Amino acid sequence: MTTTHPGVLALPDCALLLRPDDDVAVTTRDLPAGTRVLTDHGEMVLPGDVPRSHKLAVRTVPAGSAVHKYGQSIGLATADIAPGDHVHGHNLGMDDTARHHEFGTVRTALPAPVGETRTFQGYRRSNGKVGTRNFIGVITSVNCSASTAKMIAAQFAGMSLDAYGDVDGVVALTHGSGCGLVPGSEGSDMLVRTLRGYARHPNFGGLLVLGLGCEMIPVTSLVEGLDLPDDTLVETLTIQDTGGVRATVRAGVEKINAMLPVLDQRRREPAPISELVLGLNCGGSDGYSGITANPALGHASDRLVAAGATSILAETPEVFGAEHLLTRRAVSEAVGRKLLDRLEWWQEYAAAGGGSLDNNPSPGNKAGGLTTILEKSLGAVAKAGQADLSAVYEYAEPVTERGMVFMDTPGYDPVSVTGIVAGGATVVCFTTGRGSVLGARPTPVVKLATNTEMYERMTEDMDLNCGRIVDGTASVTEVGDEIFERIIAVASGEVTVSEELALGQEEFIPWQLGTVT
Structure with missing residues (x-):
């Protein structure tokens, strides 16, 4: 010194x-x-x-x-x-001064990749999508079938799948809704959109869709008319028609056992990294998030986008105060205004609940040095690098546009990541300064620590230490290149720390809106 x-x-x-x-x-x-x-x-x-x-x-x-x-x-x-x-x-x-919004005034031509086209080893589905994992999903139409779904998935935990080395696991995706919703309401449509998004996800090779039998969202509505790949194995069960919980568990296990040998024949093959869909999220942020992990992840995101891939920024309440930086990068005024429309909806939604968007940051964020939502948002948008904003999507909407896009999600991490995965993210990078233990099966989550102190304290829960940037031992570009290479490795099958712990089943939390009757 x-x-x-x-x-x-x-x-x-x-x-x-x-x-x-x-x-x-x-x-x-x-x-x-x-x-x-x-x-x-x-x-x-x-x-x-x-x-x-x-x-x-x-x-x-x-x-x-x-x-x-x-x-x-x-x-x-x-x-x-x-x-x-x-x-x-x-x-x-808080600074409530109105911000001036421009549209498309700061467009960036990302440098083209140099050398041969980079590839990863993925599972190519019959519809052309490429998965990074090969899971079987037990998807529930209603909370009433949640316990049964978990019982079925539990039969395939641990060593029971050792004979099927190319199947990553069986995961039960349960939730707290599915009945009592007003049909056609915003809440009902959002839940169905989320469940159908997971059903079509390229990281699922097989599906068991499970319901009770009398719910407002029937099992068939989750797969009928859905553009599933032809090679996705699909089975449905309802507890009432099958004969109760015990009978349904036996039937579900039998159906999954029939899927396993088929899915185990599938092999990874080279695919261009342009087929990757990267989810960007942060949680437990601190004063270093906008200095280390977020801009480093932004660099990695830019490299993927430059190669033709897709990157999804989310957490609408956590771009509030920095949205003017994103509208300047919009490919059109319509795209920029759609982002502003979603922020206006959030302000009305928060006010209806007796709050406001500047109630954020959380106590943990404040302990880590963040004071206002403006400060938090300015650091959060760094995850999106410098790429143009190509499109804006509603929660869990299928992401079809390539490039850097935005999805309207809450700032609550499990709910946000659930929407991102439903939209099609095949790898998620999650930056954290306080220490998050999030998972998101069937999509692998790469945990990026913003500071060395937390990384060393929670090494078994972190994949990469971005705190070296503030320590002065690495640059944003160097760490961003490491994240880029880690994304490719994880997409090719390298196991993340959250996957080692089998995290991600309980973190499936669809956003719940609307009247429950």
């Missing part, structure tokens, strides 16, 4: 100033009260403690003025802020 004078730290030795005109820097170590720090504006003495990953004021900001980070406003000062102050909830509030 270098210092300009004994006992005085140079700002780069203890904090990151992300833009030259920013009002705050992000600390890279705990700074106790009395610490002397030298900036371009002179020496400052910290009047109080500033924790690692939190914001340190580097210039004076009068009360009522905007505080800038990433070159953007992250809120308004609620009290006079002096150089050396800790900037957080006690002196920083």
Whole structure:
């Protein structure tokens, strides 16, 4: 560590100033009260403690003025802020100033891939889609069949599948709805769309669709008229017609046992990485998320998009305040306005529930140094790199456009990732600063740690440490290239830490909306 004078730290030795005109820097170590720090504006003495990953004021900001980070406003000062102050909830509030939205004014021509076309080893389905896994799914039409579905899947846990090395497992996808919904309502349509999205997912080679028999969403509605690949094996059962729970478990196990030898004959084959669909999500974010893992993932996403692949950004409440950066990248005004329409819906939805979008960040986010939703969103959109915004989709809608697209999902991680997978994501990258333990079967999830301290504490739950960026031992580009290579390896069958723990069955949580009668 270098210092300009004994006992005085140079700002780069203890904090990151992300833009030259920013009002705050992000600390890279705990700074106790009395610490002397030298900036371009002179020496400052910290009047109080500033924790690692939190914001340190580097210039004076009068009360009522905007505080800038990433070159953007992250809120308004609620009290006079002096150089050396800790900037957080006690002196920083929401900035409700209307943002100016432009459409298509910042378009980026991504550099074309160099060299031979990159490939991964995937399962090519008869409809041309390429899966990264070969699962059997037990999909439930109603919560009443959830326990039975789990009993069936449990019969194939552990060593029972050892004889079928090319089958990744049997997963029960259960939920808390399916009856009591108003037919044709937004909530009913959304649930059906989600379940049908999973049914057609290329990571499923076989399906057992299971219902009770008297629900509002019947079993047949989940597969009839669905453009399933011809080589997807499909069976249906209802508990009432089969003779009860025990009889249904026996029948379900028998049907899956008949599928296993067929699916075990399928083999991975080379496919261009343009066939990959990457889901982008973050959870348990901290002050480093927008500096390390998110921009590194954005770099990897850009490389995939440049190769013709698809990348899905989501979590609408967590782009609020940064949407003006996305509309500038929209391929058309219609695409940009669709994003704004979804944000307007969210503002009305939150208000109807007695809240607002600036209720976010969560307590964990705040403990990690994030103060306002504006700050969180500005870091979150970094996951999308620099690619143009090609399309905007509703929750669980099939993603058909290539390039970087947006899906309207809640910020709650399992619900968001469920929608992304229903839309077709075959690999998900999940960035976390506090430490998430999410899985998303049948899609593998790559966990990206934003800081070294958490990575070392939760090594068995993380796939890659992006904290090396803030440690100064790797660049965003270097880590982004590592993420890119890890995506290809995982798509080709490399097992992620969440897969080692068989996570992802309980994290299947469709977004529930609408009246229940």
